[in-house]
Amino acid sequence: MTSVTLPLGSKPQRIRPMRRARLLRLELRHSIMILLLPLLGALFYFDAFHKAVGYPPFWFVRSSVILHELVPDVSLFAAGVAAWTGSREGRRETVDLVTMAARPRWATALASFAGTTIWTLAAFLGCVAVLYGFTATQASWGGPPWWPVAAGAAVLCAFCALGFAAGLLLPSRFTAPLAALVTFLVLIVAFRVVLNESHPSFALLSPMNSVPPGDAGVFFHYFPDLYIVQIMFFAGIVVVVLGGLGLVTASGSRIVSRTAAVVTALGLAAVGTGMGLAGTARVEANGVVSPAVHDAASDWPITYTPVCQQGAIPVCVHPAFRAYLPDLVAALNPLINQFAGLPGAPVRVEQSSSSTTLELSVAVSSTEIGTLVGASASLTGNPPVLRLALTEVPSQPEPPSSQSLGVEQGAFVDAFIGPAGGTLGDPAQAAIEAALLHNAGSLPSPAAQAANRFAGLAPSVQRAWLATHLRALRSGHIALARIP
Amino acid sequence: MTPGHVRTRAGAESRILPHVPSLASATAGLRLVRLYVASRRVPVALGALVGCSLVLRAALEWHWIPSSGPLTQQLPVLLEAGTASVIAVTTYSPFGEPERATGCWLPYLRFGTAGVLTGIAIGLLSAGAAAAHLPGGTLEVVRNVAGMTGIGLISAALISGGLSWIGPMAYLVLSEDAILNTWRTPWIWPTTPSQDSAAALCAALVFVAGAATITAWGARRRAAE
Numbered sequence: 282m283t284s285v286t287l288p289l290g291s292k293p294q295r296i297r298p299m300r301r302a303r304l305l306r307l308e309l310r311h312s313i314m315i316l317l318l319p320l321l322g323a324l325f326y327f328d329a330f331h332k333a334v335g336y337p338p339f340w341f342v343r344s345s346v347i348l349h350e351l352v353p354d355v356s357l358f359a360a361g362v363a364a365w366t367g368s369r370e371g372r373r374e375t376v377d378l379v380t381m382a383a384r385p386r387w388a389t390a391l392a393s394f395a396g397t398t399i400w401t402l403a404a405f406l407g408c409v410a411v412l413y414g415f416t417a418t419q420a421s422w423g424g425p426p427w428w429p430v431a432a433g434a435a436v437l438c439a440f441c442a443l444g445f446a447a448g449l450l451l452p453s454r455f456t457a458p459l460a461a462l463v464t465f466l467v468l469i470v471a472f473r474v475v476l477n478e479s480h481p482s483f484a485l486l487s488p489m490n491s492v493p494p495g496d497a498g499v500f501f502h503y504f505p506d507l508y509i510v511q512i513m514f515f516a517g518i519v520v521v522v523l524g525g526l527g528l529v530t531a532s533g534s535r536i537v538s539r540t541a542a543v544v545t546a547l548g549l550a551a552v553g554t555g556m557g558l559a560g561t562a563r564v565e566a567n568g569v570v571s572p573a574v575h576d577a578a579s580d581w582p583i584t585y586t587p588v589c590q591q592g593a594i595p596v597c598v599h600p601a602f603r604a605y606l607p608d609l610v611a612a613l614n615p616l617i618n619q620f621a622g623l624p625g626a627p628v629r630v631e632q633s634s635s636s637t638t639l640e641l642s643v644a645v646s647s648t649e650i651g652t653l654v655g656a657s658a659s660l661t662g663n664p665p666v667l668r669l670a671l672t673e674v675p676s677q678p679e680p681p682s683s684q685s686l687g688v689e690q691g692a693f694v695d696a697f698i699g700p701a702g703g704t705l706g707d708p709a710q711a712a713i714e715a716a717l718l719h720n721a722g723s724l725p726s727p728a729a730q731a732a733n734r735f736a737g738l739a740p741s742v743q744r745a746w747l748a749t750h751l752r753a754l755r756s757g758h759i760a761l762a763r764i765p
Numbered sequence: 766m767t768p769g770h771v772r773t774r775a776g777a778e779s780r781i782l783p784h785v786p787s788l789a790s791a792t793a794g795l796r797l798v799r800l801y802v803a804s805r806r807v808p809v810a811l812g813a814l815v816g817c818s819l820v821l822r823a824a825l826e827w828h829w830i831p832s833s834g835p836l837t838q839q840l841p842v843l844l845e846a847g848t849a850s851v852i853a854v855t856t857y858s859p860f861g862e863p864e865r866a867t868g869c870w871l872p873y874l875r876f877g878t879a880g881v882l883t884g885i886a887i888g889l890l891s892a893g894a895a896a897a898h899l900p901g902g903t904l905e906v907v908r909n910v911a912g913m914t915g916i917g918l919i920s921a922a923l924i925s926g927g928l929s930w931i932g933p934m935a936y937l938v939l940s941e942d943a944i945l946n947t948w949r950t951p952w953i954w955p956t957t958p959s960q961d962s963a964a965a966l967c968a969a970l971v972f973v974a975g976a977a978t979i980t981a982w983g984a985r986r987r988a989a990e
Contacts, residue, residue, distance in 0.1 A: 313928065320935055328942045354938050361930060454806060454857050455813055458850035458930030465843055465937070466820070470829050753958040755833050760947060 304389065308396030313362050318404055324354050325408040333412055338419035339601055341498030343412065344426045348488040351408055352433045353468050359401040359437055360444030361461035366397050367445035371452020385537050386530040390449060391523065398441045405437055406430075422585075422601035426498065428508035435515040436488045440464050442522040449526060482560045485569055486514050497567070499601045500634035502579040504568035510558045517551025524548055566635075587631070593617040598632040602671055609671075609689065615721035616693050626697070627660060627667035635670040657688070658696035667696060694718055731764045738765060801874045805855045807882070813851045814886050817844045818893035825897040837900040838944045842955045845909040846937035848886040850930035853917025855882060856984040857926025865983065876980040883914045883972075904959035912954055912968030913937075918975030926984030 329350035333343045367390070370376050380386050413425045444460040472487030485507060497503050527541025562571040587597040592610040594617055602609075613630060620626040635657065657670040669689060694714045735743065746765055753759050802808070821844050824830050830840050855878060858864055864871065887910050891903045899906070913933045920932025940955040942948075949956055951963035959965075 316924075316928075317931065320931070324935065324938050328938065332946075350942075357934055357938065358931070361934065365928065453809065454854050454927055455809055455851060457927070458847065458854055458934070459813060461930060461934050462817075462843070462847040462850065469839055469843065470824070753960075760949060 304384075304392045305395055308392050309399060312396045312400050313365055314359075314397055314400035314404070317358055317362065318400070321355060321358065321404045322408070325351060325411075328354055329408065330412060330415075334415070338416060338421075338604075339497075339499060340416060340420055340423045340425055341503055343416045344429045346412070347409060347429045347433050348436070351405065351412075352436050352488050353465065355401060355405050355408075355437055356440040356464050356468065357461045359397070360440040360464040361457045362401075363394065363397045363441040363444035364448035364460035365457040366393050367448025368452035368456050369393070369448075371449070372454065380530075385534060387527045387537055387541065390445075390526055390530060394442065394445045394523070397445065398438055401437050401441055402434055405433060409433075420601075421603050422599070423498070426503070428505045432488065432508040432511045432515075435512045435519070439515040439518040439522075442519045446522045446526055450529065482562060483556065485559050485562055485564075486511055486555065499583070499599055501567040501582050504565075504570060504575065504579055506562065506571040506574050507569035509574045510555050510562065510569075510571050513551050513558065514555025517548045517553075517555055520548030521545055521552060522548075582634075593621065594627065594629055596630040598671070602632060605671065612687075612690055613693060616690060616717065619717060619720060620697060625660065625665055628664040630667045630669055630693075633659075633668035633670050658692035660696050667693065669693065669696075690718060690721060731761045735764055797870060798874065798877075802878065804859060805857070805878060807855055807878065810851050810855045810882060811885065814848055814882070814889050817848050817851075817886075818889035820844060821890055821893040821899075822897075825894060825899065830900065836945075838955060839941060841899065841901065841906070842909060842940050842944070843937060844890065845906065845955075846913050846933045846940075848890065848910055849913035849917045849933040852879060852882045852886060852914050853921050853929035853933060854926065855879075856918065856921040856929060856979055858984060858986070861986050871983065872980045875983055876976060879914070879918060879976055879979055883911060886910050886914070901959050905955075908959065908965050908968045909955050911972040915968070915970075915972035915975030918979040919971070921984040922975075922978040922982050923985065925987040928987075929984065 329346045332350055333346040336342045336346075370379050379389060382389070409430055416425070444457075444464070447460050448456050468487070468489055472484060472489060488511065524541050524543075524545030524547070527537055527544060531538040531541060558571045558573055561573065562569050564570075585600055588600050588603045588606060589595050589597040590606050590610050592614045596606065596610050596613060598606050598609065617627075617630075659668050660666070661668060669692060671689060691714075694717050698714050698717070699710050738746075742765070747754075750759055750763075821841065824840050831837050856875065868874075887903075887907050890906050890910065894903070894906070913936060916932045916936050917929050921929035924931060940953055943950075943953045943956045947956070951957060951961065951967045954961075954964035954968045957964040
């Protein structure tokens with residue numbers, strides 16, 4: 282028999298960074314999120330990318346799909362997969378084994394969370410790279426906005442953290458689908474409906490805000506205030522949840538408990554600050570202003586040299602709209618020729634920002650700035666200059682004399698014939714405007730064409746059609762082409 | 766297992782449960798069903814389905830659903846996808862190969878559980894919308910829940926039981942996008958009115974395919990689970 286001398290107290294072994302990296306590498310290799318990457322890519326193509334290419338090739342407008350489409354789609358799966366990962370030890374009933382291991386359970390939980398979150402962010406940034414890369418081939422002015430990307434990343438991390446915590450605390454096979462369901466429910470109901478009605482300011486924290494007008498971020502800097510507030514709020518949620526996990530999984534360790542308590546307190550402070558800043562924010566034409574984080578320098582307009590083309594009169598636009606200039610000249614020339622020589626006829630057409638055309642800025646809700654279609658032009662100065670806001674332009678320039686710029690034709694005529702201030706004209710003004718637009722080759726909108734078709738039917742046929750389709754019509758299920 | 770259940774090949778009784786129903790066999794059958802239901806966490810699933818029904822009730826009561834426009838479909842479709850996900854996840858088996866090797870009644874139990882839970886989900890959502898105007902009505906609930914459950918069951922067979930919620934959720938994202946962009950195809954049935962027979966046929970086909978797949982093969986089991 283041999284005797285072995287055992288030390289009375291063992292020295293605490295320091296975990297080397299390489300071992301931490303190995304744990305993370307294992308989590309990354311075994312993450313379920315890898316399986317979802319093709320699915321996320323397909324959903325991005327059919328949803329966010331498809332919608333973005335339908336918008337004009339302006340950086341800010343196209344970047345709006347990041348928060349409006351891409352983040353909700355990815356959040357749904359990120360929360361579900363994070364919940365599935367978080368519930369792993371509970372489902373396999375290995376919590377005791379992991380708690381007794383050399384490393385604190387908090388550290389292993391953070392590695393699991395990091396594995397899912399890194400893959401989620403990789404998928405998200407990959408989609409953003411495709412979107413921005415495609416836009417770079419079409420945009421003629423400006424550069425990619427990065428604030429929406431940062432805000433989107435913060436939102437995804439927050440839903441990953443919430444899903445992971447749900448899985449860790451309530452380990453069950455149903456936690457993952459319910460986490461995904463609740464995520465979508467929060468984005469659709471909690472932010473969009475409930476908060477929008479009862480607490481409009483806090484609805485600003487929702488990543489799913491409205492699509493900005495076509496010229497947003499072109500004439501004026503679009504304020505980053507809202508993104509800063511959203512990042513603060515959602516990053517705070519991440520820190521609170523991860524700190525809370527530390528408190529739950531501390532297993533009596535004082536160091537872990539104290540560290541987790543400090544982290545949780547810091548996160549709570551960030552969440553509270555974000556909510557406080559959202560409460561003081563106000564919606565303006567160029568974005569949301571939060572006084573505490575607002576940079577006054579961003580109020581100044583962006584300097585640029587307009588691009589002009591000589592038609593019947595000079596027509597000038599912002600360089601970002603350079604591709605639309607030939608179409609615009611072709612669309613306006615027939616109208617300009619009709620007005621030539623009349624008193625007050627414009628001698629020049631200049632593009633103006635929709636945010637500086639006062640009658641355009643109509644507060645639809647606390648999170649939306651709407652535009653009055655048909656009132657996006659004004660005649661000012663002596664000699665008169667027509668200032669035209671291009672808020673609705675097609676995704677790609679279409680051949681001249683197409684109907685792609687019919688709204689701008691209407692705005693031109695409305696500014697010249699209609700009453701000042703963008704209000705609706707009387708029937709006589711409307712009749713003359715319609716006749717002038719008809720002369721200029723401006724066809725009625727598809728909705729007006731459908732209305733004319735339907736009005737031409739016999740009353741009994743109209744009634745029979747309504748009796749059959751009223752429910753679908755009310756719920757928005759009837760396409761224009763299906764109207765007889 | 767009693768000695769009577771173990772026979773030699775000659776004149777062997779292939780079933781554990783005898784052909785002729787008896788009180789003992791009925792008790793054994795009920796016990797088998799109870800154990801199967803417990804192993805699939807069906808009681809918890811029923812709780813989740815009741816939760817979805819209550820959320821729908823709250824949405825109708827507090828007017829979270831717009832009265833007109835494409836957004837009227839958004840929340841009901843979300844909850845229908847949620848119920849389908851829950852039903853699909855019940856296919857996850859914690860036993861794996863031993864159960865497959867010994868359970869000759871498994872196909873019937875799988876089919877029965879999926880069918881009954883789908884019926885209960887439809888009933889609960891319809892009850893949640895009772896005496897309130899649900900856009901699309903009960904027929905749409907029947908079609909959407911059945912179709913999405915079919916997708917969930919197919920996902921369970923292809924991916925795994927535990928991750929089968931991914932199928933209905935992916936379909937949900939696609940449907941929400943189709944609703945907002947007014948795309949129309951019978952294969953995305955939530956975008957069409959309840960009278961659309963082509964959409965109803967597509968949903969029914971998917972449900973039958975899902976039920977048949979899960980009955981025949983059961984949920985796939987991944988090593989990572």
